[in-house]
Amino acid sequence: MGKIIYTHTDEAPALATVxxxxxxxxxxxxxxxxxxxxDISLAGRILAHFPEAxxxxxxxxxxxxxxLVTKPxxxxxxxxxxxxxxxxLQEAIKELNDKGFKVPEYPNDDADITSRYKxxxxxxxxxxxxxxxxxxxxxxxxxxxxxSNPHSMGAWSKDSRTEVATMGKNDFRSNEKSxxxxxxxxxxxxxxxxxxxxxxxEAVPVLDGEVVDATFMDAAKLKAFLGEQLQxxxxxxxxxxxxxxxxxxxxxxxIIFGHCVEELLSNVYEKHAAVLAExxxxxxxGLGSLIAALEELPADKKDPVLADIKAAIADGPSLAMxxxxxxxxxxxxxxxxxxxxxxxxxxxxxxxxxxxxGKLEDxxxxxxxxSYAAVYQAxxxxxxxxxxxxxxxxxxxxxxxxxxxxxxxxxxxDKTFEIEEAGTVKVLAEDGSTxxxxxxxxxxxxxxxxxxxxxxxxxxxxAVERSRLSNTPVVFWLNKERPHDSVLIALVNEYxxxxxxxxxxxxxxxxxxxxxxxxxxxxxxxxxxxxxxxVLRDYLTDLFPILEVGTSAKMLSIVPxxxxxxxxETGAGGSAPKHVQQxxxxxxxxxxxxxxxxxxxxxxxxxxxxNGSGKGAQILADSLDxxxxxxxxxxxxxxRKVGELDNRGSHFYMALYWAQELxxxxxxxxxxxxxxxxxxxxxxxxxxxxxxxxxxxxxxVDIGGxxxxxxxxxEKIMRPSATFNSIVESI
Numbered sequence: 001m002g003k004i005i006y007t008h009t010d011e012a013p014a015l016a017t018v019x020x021x022x023x024x025x026x027x028x029x030x031x032x033x034x035x036x037x038x039d040i041s042l043a044g045r046i047l048a049h050f051p052e053a054x055x056x057x058x059x060x061x062x063x064x065x066x067x068l069v070t071k072p073x074x075x076x077x078x079x080x081x082x083x084x085x086x087x088x089l090q091e092a093i094k095e096l097n098d099k100g101f102k103v104p105e106y107p108n109d110d111a112d113i114t115s116r117y118k119x120x121x122x123x124x125x126x127x128x129x130x131x132x133x134x135x136x137x138x139x140x141x142x143x144x145x146x147x148s149n150p151h152s153m154g155a156w157s158k159d160s161r162t163e164v165a166t167m168g169k170n171d172f173r174s175n176e177k178s179x180x181x182x183x184x185x186x187x188x189x190x191x192x193x194x195x196x197x198x199x200x201x202e203a204v205p206v207l208d209g210e211v212v213d214a215t216f217m218d219a220a221k222l223k224a225f226l227g228e229q230l231q232x233x234x235x236x237x238x239x240x241x242x243x244x245x246x247x248x249x250x251x252x253x254x255i256i257f258g259h260c261v262e263e264l265l266s267n268v269y270e271k272h273a274a275v276l277a278e279x280x281x282x283x284x285x286g287l288g289s290l291i292a293a294l295e296e297l298p299a300d301k302k303d304p305v306l307a308d309i310k311a312a313i314a315d316g317p318s319l320a321m322x323x324x325x326x327x328x329x330x331x332x333x334x335x336x337x338x339x340x341x342x343x344x345x346x347x348x349x350x351x352x353x354x355x356x357x358g359k360l361e362d363x364x365x366x367x368x369x370x371s372y373a374a375v376y377q378a379x380x381x382x383x384x385x386x387x388x389x390x391x392x393x394x395x396x397x398x399x400x401x402x403x404x405x406x407x408x409x410x411x412x413x414d415k416t417f418e419i420e421e422a423g424t425v426k427v428l429a430e431d432g433s434t435x436x437x438x439x440x441x442x443x444x445x446x447x448x449x450x451x452x453x454x455x456x457x458x459x460x461x462x463a464v465e466r467s468r469l470s471n472t473p474v475v476f477w478l479n480k481e482r483p484h485d486s487v488l489i490a491l492v493n494e495y496x497x498x499x500x501x502x503x504x505x506x507x508x509x510x511x512x513x514x515x516x517x518x519x520x521x522x523x524x525x526x527x528x529x530x531x532x533x534x535v536l537r538d539y540l541t542d543l544f545p546i547l548e549v550g551t552s553a554k555m556l557s558i559v560p561x562x563x564x565x566x567x568x569e570t571g572a573g574g575s576a577p578k579h580v581q582q583x584x585x586x587x588x589x590x591x592x593x594x595x596x597x598x599x600x601x602x603x604x605x606x607x608x609x610x611n612g613s614g615k616g617a618q619i620l621a622d623s624l625d626x627x628x629x630x631x632x633x634x635x636x637x638x639x640r641k642v643g644e645l646d647n648r649g650s651h652f653y654m655a656l657y658w659a660q661e662l663x664x665x666x667x668x669x670x671x672x673x674x675x676x677x678x679x680x681x682x683x684x685x686x687x688x689x690x691x692x693x694x695x696x697x698x699x700x701v702d703i704g705g706x707x708x709x710x711x712x713x714x715e716k717i718m719r720p721s722a723t724f725n726s727i728v729e730s731i
Contacts, residue, residue: 031616074565122250137398151550154350193423209453219443233317241320246334258284401537
């Protein structure tokens with residue numbers, strides 16, 4: 001009847017899958033729906049690119065899914081995965097080596113090995129799978145629950161000193177150039193300098209009507225800006241925090257992150273240049289990696305440098321902390337503080353972040369590039385003026401995101417370059433004419449982005465459909481003063497003519513104005529659809545959900561694929577590492593699979609609507625939705641505290657409620673008869689099952705790794721109730 005591909009990913013979502021997937025498979029098999037697991041984890045991606053390290057070889061399952069998403073039969077449940085920073089990649093490589101997989105080290109002098117690892121780093125998964133635009137919103141049940149059971153919100157003071165600091169000039173936003181390429185062709189990127197001409201990219205394919213941008217960030221001005229903010233934070237006695245996306249923007253953002261580390265330690269770099277060079281430190285990987293590299297040197301060399309680093313940190317501004325108890329700062333690891341999650345969490349916590357003493361404090365939130373920084377400043381200004389948001393009364397801001405076919409910045413990685421010397425970067429058309437050119441200096445970061453016309457058309461169509469279906473105003477977040485956006489505005493206005501917009505409220509606003517408009521309506525309890533580009537899609541689908549419902553993990557994220565298939569994403573995974581840590585220490589997994597439940601129901605609806613004989617799939621979907629509402633109403637979501645209900649217990653209650661809903665429906669007598677005894681057995685054994693699940697908590701467990709766990713051990717840990725397992729297997 002249908003097949004769903006479930007992705008095996010990383011960390012807490014992967015652990016939760018071990019508990020939940022057996023239930024899913026049994027319930028769906030009742031109507032002939034197959035569930036297949038596909039490994040797109042960081043470890044799996046590494047081994048796929050080095051199959052010679054695996055006895056019998058290793059399938060490249062991500063590439064297989066990349067082919068599947070172009071086909072109408074695609075139906076993929078996509079769980080959060082690690083978008084690896086260099087430190088995470090290196091940790092995963094070491095773990096695989098320790099387990100006997102002979103994968104090479106990174107960095108590596110071998111160009112082929114380096115090329116393979118670049119396919120693993122950063123946002124390796126999303127550009128491959130996202131062959132459609134995004135429709136992301138809070139499920140009605142989740143929103144209703146948040147209103148009646150509000151999460152905590154820190155109080156805001158009008159005197160709060162928290163604010164966003166951004167460059168505003170000499171950055172990607174201010175140096176951007178954009179155009180629409182009318183005729184399909186290959187563009188060429190070259191670099192001209194006193195040393196001659198060098199080809200950076202021989203051929204960049206573009207299609208008819210494609211929007212192409214090019215821009216750069218001035219490295220010298222960036223470093224001056226970062227140095228000024230560090231000095232300002234110290235002078236004003238306020239926290240310094242840097243907010244980047246060094247995993248998704250895997251080339252540009254780590255370089256920017258590294259410049260911040262270097263500015264913090266500017267005196268150390270000046271005084272100990274030779275020793276730092278000998279240790280082969282790379283500030284792009286963070287302060288923690290830099291210190292670890294120095295630790296490999298003899299004591300007489302490392303000790304003076306480490307002492308000066310300690311002194312520089314002590315003499316610098318107070319840094320926002322990731323883990324105050326362990327002394328891990330905002331600048332230790334580039335993947336620890338991701339702007340999507342860090343800024344909303346800060347806004348939710350009275351505009352404050354943790355200091356070295358484990359106390360909340362106002363902060364200068366440094367977002368170097370000014371493209372989207374005003375979104376956060378406008379939200380902060382609104383909170384200063386009007387106080388914290390009230391989850392019991394808030395409206396909602398669903399999102400329709402332009403992300404198909406590696407749209408905009410997220411497709412720029414292979415066209416991003418750190419400039420080696422002063423010169424000019426040119427983008428050339430096939431006829432030899434110059435499309436763009438930028439005069440650049442050593443260290444500048446230059447990049448080019450592409451946005452396919454078919455993606456833009458689909459984005460406009462999806463926004464109109466969502467506005468019509470939900471009777472909700474839609475705002476396209478586009479700034480006519482920005483070159484890329486001005487091109488898009490013309491296309492949006494043109495493509496809107498292809499649709500029936502009669503009676504719809506559709507507007508176009510610059511991001512800052514759109515933010516002010518949306519938060520004003522939120523406070524009035526009104527809903528507003530945001531139609532945004534790819535990066536803003538990421539930012540807003542964390543910002544508003546974290547404020548509205550407490551987390552973005554509970555969001556419903558549907559990607560209608562361009563060729564008719566469906567990709568169903570299950571929420572954000574930013575907190576997943578801490579959840580793993582708690583499981584290992586206390587055998588309690590607080591990960592909430594609510595987003596997964598909502599996505600699975602949407603996946604089943606997709607089968608029902610596209611397979612021609614989908615009545616059973618629709619009943620499974622409707623029953624699952626009702627079970628999700630009951631889970632929320634009865635408070636059976638995972639608790640943060642050991643000894644209380646965790647992810648495994650929540651899965652039991654979902655199975656119970658789902659079976660009860662199937663048993664009580666009358667549209668499918670066969671399903672009703674099949675699940676009535678299952679529902680009865682689960683209900684009769686509720687106390688025993690909960691006791692078995694609770695009995696294992698409170699003691700450390702060994703999952704046999706982090707990036708590649710021991711499957712047998714995790715199976716025992718995540719399925720500890722023999723009674724529950726037996727009932728599920730009997731379906």
